[in-house]
Amino acid sequence: MKTVNQGIEKIDAMSLLTGKAVYTDDLALENCLVVKVLRSPHAFAKIKDIDLTDAMKIEGMECILTYRDVPNKRFTMAGQSYPEPSPYDRLILDRMVRYVGDPMAIAAGTSEKAVDKALKLIHVSYDLLDPVLDPDKALDHKSIIHPEADYHVNGDIGNEVKRNLCASGEFSAGDVENEFSRCCVIVDRVYHTKANNQAMMETHRSFSYPDHAGRLVICSSTQIPFHVRRIAATALDIPKSRIRVIKPKVGGGFGAKQTLVSELFPALVTMKTGKPAKMVFDRSETFTASTSRHEMKIRVRIGADKAGHILAIQMDTLSNTGAYGEHGPTTVGLSGHKAMSLYNRAKAVQFTYKVVYTNTMSAGAYRGYGATQGTFALESAVNELSDLLSMDPLQLRLKNILKSGDTVAAYYGETINSCPLPACIQKGREMIGWDRKFPFRKISPTRIRAVGAAIAMQGSGIPDIDRASARVEVQEGGFYTLMIGAADMGTGCDTILAQMAAESLGCDMDKIVVSSVDTDASPYDTGSYASSTTYVTGMAVVKACEELKRKIEAKGIYPALSASATHSSPVSPPPFMAGFSEIEMDLETGETKVVEFVGVVDCGTPINPSLARVQTEGGIVQGIGMALYEDISYNPKGKMTRDSFMQYKIPSRLDVGRVRVEFESSYEPTGPFGAKSIGEVVINTPSPAIAHAIHNAAGIYLRKLPMTAETIFMTLKEQKTAWPSVLKN
Amino acid sequence: MQITCRINNREFIREIEPDLLLIDFVRSLGFKSVKRGCDTSNCGLCTVWVDEKPVLSCSVLAARVNHRIVTTLEGLEEEAKAVGRFLAKEGAEQCGFCSPGLIMNILAMKKEFKTPTTDDIKQYLAGNLCRCSGYESQLRAIEKYFDLEGKNQ
Numbered sequence: 085m086k087t088v089n090q091g092i093e094k095i096d097a098m099s100l101l102t103g104k105a106v107y108t109d110d111l112a113l114e115n116c117l118v119v120k121v122l123r124s125p126h127a128f129a130k131i132k133d134i135d136l137t138d139a140m141k142i143e144g145m146e147c148i149l150t151y152r153d154v155p156n157k158r159f160t161m162a163g164q165s166y167p168e169p170s171p172y173d174r175l176i177l178d179r180m181v182r183y184v185g186d187p188m189a190i191a192a193g194t195s196e197k198a199v200d201k202a203l204k205l206i207h208v209s210y211d212l213l214d215p216v217l218d219p220d221k222a223l224d225h226k227s228i229i230h231p232e233a234d235y236h237v238n239g240d241i242g243n244e245v246k247r248n249l250c251a252s253g254e255f256s257a258g259d260v261e262n263e264f265s266r267c268c269v270i271v272d273r274v275y276h277t278k279a280n281n282q283a284m285m286e287t288h289r290s291f292s293y294p295d296h297a298g299r300l301v302i303c304s305s306t307q308i309p310f311h312v313r314r315i316a317a318t319a320l321d322i323p324k325s326r327i328r329v330i331k332p333k334v335g336g337g338f339g340a341k342q343t344l345v346s347e348l349f350p351a352l353v354t355m356k357t358g359k360p361a362k363m364v365f366d367r368s369e370t371f372t373a374s375t376s377r378h379e380m381k382i383r384v385r386i387g388a389d390k391a392g393h394i395l396a397i398q399m400d401t402l403s404n405t406g407a408y409g410e411h412g413p414t415t416v417g418l419s420g421h422k423a424m425s426l427y428n429r430a431k432a433v434q435f436t437y438k439v440v441y442t443n444t445m446s447a448g449a450y451r452g453y454g455a456t457q458g459t460f461a462l463e464s465a466v467n468e469l470s471d472l473l474s475m476d477p478l479q480l481r482l483k484n485i486l487k488s489g490d491t492v493a494a495y496y497g498e499t500i501n502s503c504p505l506p507a508c509i510q511k512g513r514e515m516i517g518w519d520r521k522f523p524f525r526k527i528s529p530t531r532i533r534a535v536g537a538a539i540a541m542q543g544s545g546i547p548d549i550d551r552a553s554a555r556v557e558v559q560e561g562g563f564y565t566l567m568i569g570a571a572d573m574g575t576g577c578d579t580i581l582a583q584m585a586a587e588s589l590g591c592d593m594d595k596i597v598v599s600s601v602d603t604d605a606s607p608y609d610t611g612s613y614a615s616s617t618t619y620v621t622g623m624a625v626v627k628a629c630e631e632l633k634r635k636i637e638a639k640g641i642y643p644a645l646s647a648s649a650t651h652s653s654p655v656s657p658p659p660f661m662a663g664f665s666e667i668e669m670d671l672e673t674g675e676t677k678v679v680e681f682v683g684v685v686d687c688g689t690p691i692n693p694s695l696a697r698v699q700t701e702g703g704i705v706q707g708i709g710m711a712l713y714e715d716i717s718y719n720p721k722g723k724m725t726r727d728s729f730m731q732y733k734i735p736s737r738l739d740v741g742r743v744r745v746e747f748e749s750s751y752e753p754t755g756p757f758g759a760k761s762i763g764e765v766v767i768n769t770p771s772p773a774i775a776h777a778i779h780n781a782a783g784i785y786l787r788k789l790p791m792t793a794e795t796i797f798m799t800l801k802e803q804k805t806a807w808p809s810v811l812k813n
Numbered sequence: 814m815q816i817t818c819r820i821n822n823r824e825f826i827r828e829i830e831p832d833l834l835l836i837d838f839v840r841s842l843g844f845k846s847v848k849r850g851c852d853t854s855n856c857g858l859c860t861v862w863v864d865e866k867p868v869l870s871c872s873v874l875a876a877r878v879n880h881r882i883v884t885t886l887e888g889l890e891e892e893a894k895a896v897g898r899f900l901a902k903e904g905a906e907q908c909g910f911c912s913p914g915l916i917m918n919i920l921a922m923k924k925e926f927k928t929p930t931t932d933d934i935k936q937y938l939a940g941n942l943c944r945c946s947g948y949e950s951q952l953r954a955i956e957k958y959f960d961l962e963g964k965n966q
Contacts, residue, residue: 093901100909101897101916103846103886110845283944285850285858285910335848335910336944367851574908574945694904698950702907705947729855729942737948738939 088587088757091694094579095598096333096572106333108305109364112291116362117146119350120199122189122206123373124181127215127443127722128227131179131208134189138205144198146357148206149190151177154352155321158234161344162410162448163308163315165549165610167238171250171409173230176319176348181210182229182407183445184723185373192353192361215443215722219379219404222248222440229407229441241413250405251413251439255420257493258432260385263396267387269472274383275461276788277771279376279404279716280709282450283734284573286335287370288345291362292354295328302351303330307341307571308611309601319348320355331601337573338706339449342613343410345374371727375448376716378415378439379404382461392475394430394484399423399462401437403454408446412439415449418543419458425495425658426462426505426541428486433494443722449613451706452767455542460789463538463772468785477537477776478509478518485539488750496547498655502750502760505539508662508684511748512537515682516664523780527668533679535666536776540768543656544752544761545616550652552621553607554628556585557646558636563595569609570621571601575763576695577617581625583691584756588629607648615659615761618691622756624651657752659760660686663704663769666741667777674797676778678708679741681770688752688760696762700745703766709735711771715790816879820844821888829875835861835868838875839885846886846913850942857941860914861885867921886913892920899954899961907945915941919955929959 099106134150154176162170177187189206193199216225230245237243242252264270290304300322306312309329317324334341350361365374385398401419405412420435452459470477486492488503513519516535524534555567566585572578582596589595599606609621627649635645664682669675681704690696713733719725726732751758771789779785784799817826820839829838836859839847847870850856859870862884863877886893896916897906906912915938922929922937929937934955943951 091904094904094906096909097901097904097906098894098897100906101900101912102890102893103913103916105845107848107910285848285856285908285942285944287850334908336908338944367853574910576904576907692904694902694950698904698907698946701947701949702945703947706944728853729851730853734942734944736939736942737935737952740948743947743949 085587087583087593088691089689089693092579092583092593092692094576095582096578107286107335108289108291108303108332111303111332112362113293113360116291116360117192117194117353118196118199119190119192119353119361119363120203121187121349122191122203124184124186124188126181126210126212127184127217128213129181129210130213131181131188132211133209135207139202142198142202142205144194145202146192146194147353148202149177149352149356151179155319157318157321158236159315159318160410161315163311163342163611163613166314169238169241169413170411171243172236173408176352183443185445186407190349190352192357216248217443217718217722219402219440219442222442223438229443248441249438250409250441251416252437254436256434260396260398260432260434263432264387266389267395268390269469270385270387271465271468271472272385273465273468273787274381275464276381277379277457277460278789279379279447280450280714281371281376281716281732282338282340284336284338284340287367288365288374289363290347290350291360292350293360294354294358299326299328300351300354301328301330302347303332304347305334305341306331307337307573307613309571309603310569310608311611312344312347313603315344316347316351320351329603331571334571334573338451339453339613340374341573342449342611343375367729368727371732372445372724375410375446377450378447378454380419380457382419382458384461384465386465386469388469388473392473392480392483394427396432397424397427397430398434399458403437403439404442404447405439406442406444406446410446410448412447415454418454421494422455422541422543423458423462425492426486426539427484428490428492429484444718445724451703452764456768459538459540459768460771464775464787467772467776467779478513481509481539482506501657501754502688502752503660504686504748504750505660505662507748508660508686509539511746512662512664512682512684515744515746516666516680518664521666530672531668531670532781533666533668534777534781535664536773536780537662537664538769538772538776539662540765541658541660542615542761542765543658544619544755545653545656546614547654547656548652550610550614550616550620551650552609552624553648553650554621554624555607555646555648556628556632558641558643560643563597564589566596566598566625567606568598568621568625569601569606570617571612573612575699576692577612580618580691580695581621584622584625585629588626589633615764618759619755619761620651620653622759624649626756627651653754655754657754657760659762659765661765661769663773665770665773665777667774667781669778669781671782671800674793674800676712676793676796677741678774681708681743683745683766683769684748685745685766686748686750687762688750688755689758690747690749691757691759697745699762700766701743704743704770705735705740707767707770708740711774711789711791713790713792814876816876818878818881818883820883821885831876833875834871835873835875835878836870839870839883844885844887848910848913850911855942857918858911858914860917862917862921867918886917889920896920896958899958900951903950903954905946905950905954911941911943923962931956
């Protein structure tokens, strides 16, 4: 292949690298009103009154909007296809405030100074309510977080809102209790993953203005332009045809921008005033008033016979969706299905879950989307199982994992076409030097190096729901325009989709022009999330190009000749990864660093090996942050305690050792050029692989993230028996 | 108050508010390469040079550049392209939002080190956060850039 499977530079690389004005805030109109939001200082309260008299006296103030000024139509901000599985539990501004940070008033003025001053002069009186802060106590708490009569769910999600239960459900295949009775070894543990912030470098931002026809134009840093159009129409109570959404270059998303965050505030101001308006979240707001990864507590029961055959797996997840249900009912499913499916030799599996509301910031989408949490739990349990069986953990996996050709009950009954996971494990084993390094090596009287491993899978798009289209058109002079609705957020999808088009049409890359998304001009796409773009939008591009080729063969080539195609996949072929960590631990302080992380990935055919490699390296390092430092937590009153990069530490280049990535590429027959997805699977292995290495170093199992130096030290101190025995070696 | 300064070899005389930050000043003049990633001097995205030395423009008052020389990435187009080609080859720019600040510091490092070691590079650029790349591809690109620069000298 000439362009596919080549490490071609991104088509927008040089404009990004020379700092061209291509992002949302760079393009905003100069005369935009500055929009800011007054946020609740209380975790749970009902607004008695908001007095704007003093605030509106400030010169330059254009308007201040409160719950009295918004349409009374509940909606969800989750960027999902209609009908969304997430409950309609929000208003743009609600009289009830449900977390510290919930918006209470939208202020717009001609300068930031005026707006800041006005925000301080808005007087709010409240009826304080008793907040629910602990997910373990949320169910049937005497405080009901969503008592409103117009709360709405689109389908059966196991919702009992009066019990603070956002969603619940169960799945089983085989008789787990019967299988457990045959097991000679059973691990039964609870694993706890915390909320994390996506921490993309470009915070949430958008601006809006009325166009020549009086329609509302929203320009936003988003992964979901078409969902923004639909959701904004619902929230603002105007027809969808009255809204146009433009997505410029996006400074990172990782799922944070799969939910509406900033869009509705300036949009409402523009609607009310007829003027351009802009809102740029600061970093603190991005931490405290957006969406995070769902905190989950996952009980895993896993049992095997003496020979190490895993017979039964039981997982029970409690997920904390926070004050609103964005992505709550869906992320939780992945915590079970995308973990258990790895061990398809098990005779019986069972998965139960509950998703609860609490008075903390709403959770949402973050790379991995529940699979990350489930993988930490199950892979940690498998490592514990290998310990009980005194069996090499890699051997245990090779004995039990799914294979090509398997039909996997836990994976919605799908048949797996392409699974080179054994090869991924073998290659990673060699790369990390497993046989020399497992379980640990003492490198000084107080320092230990140890290795750990984990495997993971994800999906490639949401079957039958994600829908993508592409249009390719011959232009004068013999080049092609490729119109897509998928949202490049830095991942490089504009480039890899152009590569597919160039390959299909048999032309050079410079003959393909790709535009950013504009809902008035781009063909419909559900958006860039759920690892869908390469696989789903990619197929749409290939289909459109094949159709255009047929037309060219039949009619010759001339300008305006075009072809369109739409694609939706009935299956979601999983990409796979084996991850290996080598850590160095200081036994006197607990300080633990990742010296090396090896990732071996199967994403089918890598359309662009350079970009696939960087996706993997980046995902691994985010995963290392999740494993060792990143932690959203709250004070006893429900206020988030870490709301800046000063306190919420993401890895710097000094914090990670070497990251080495290789591919074991299978060929997925249902994907474009044999491709599957890459974006999400890569974040799943670091947490369990590092937890495993920590165990191998010091004999302690840490079942709660993050595994900070402090936790390691305190655990070492408590379990005095564990580490002196290690030191004797 | 009024300030006079040179930005990217052009003189600017402007009336400013005393509390205006340098980042907002240069962006208002159209130098949009300068990005804000945090509000706490942690991310390095807003790096510009004042009198050839890298500073965080979010933490410097515009008033302090009175009679001084400010350089943003727009003023280093050719140098940025030279580094950028190496980053692009690795796919290291990803979303690109942290690239201008990173390149400002790579170019500043070049003035201090002829052949920086891997450790020098990591230390010098420790204040430039990136959430997309995991830093490996940046390191590969920067090492290749300095290798070539070393050979040319």
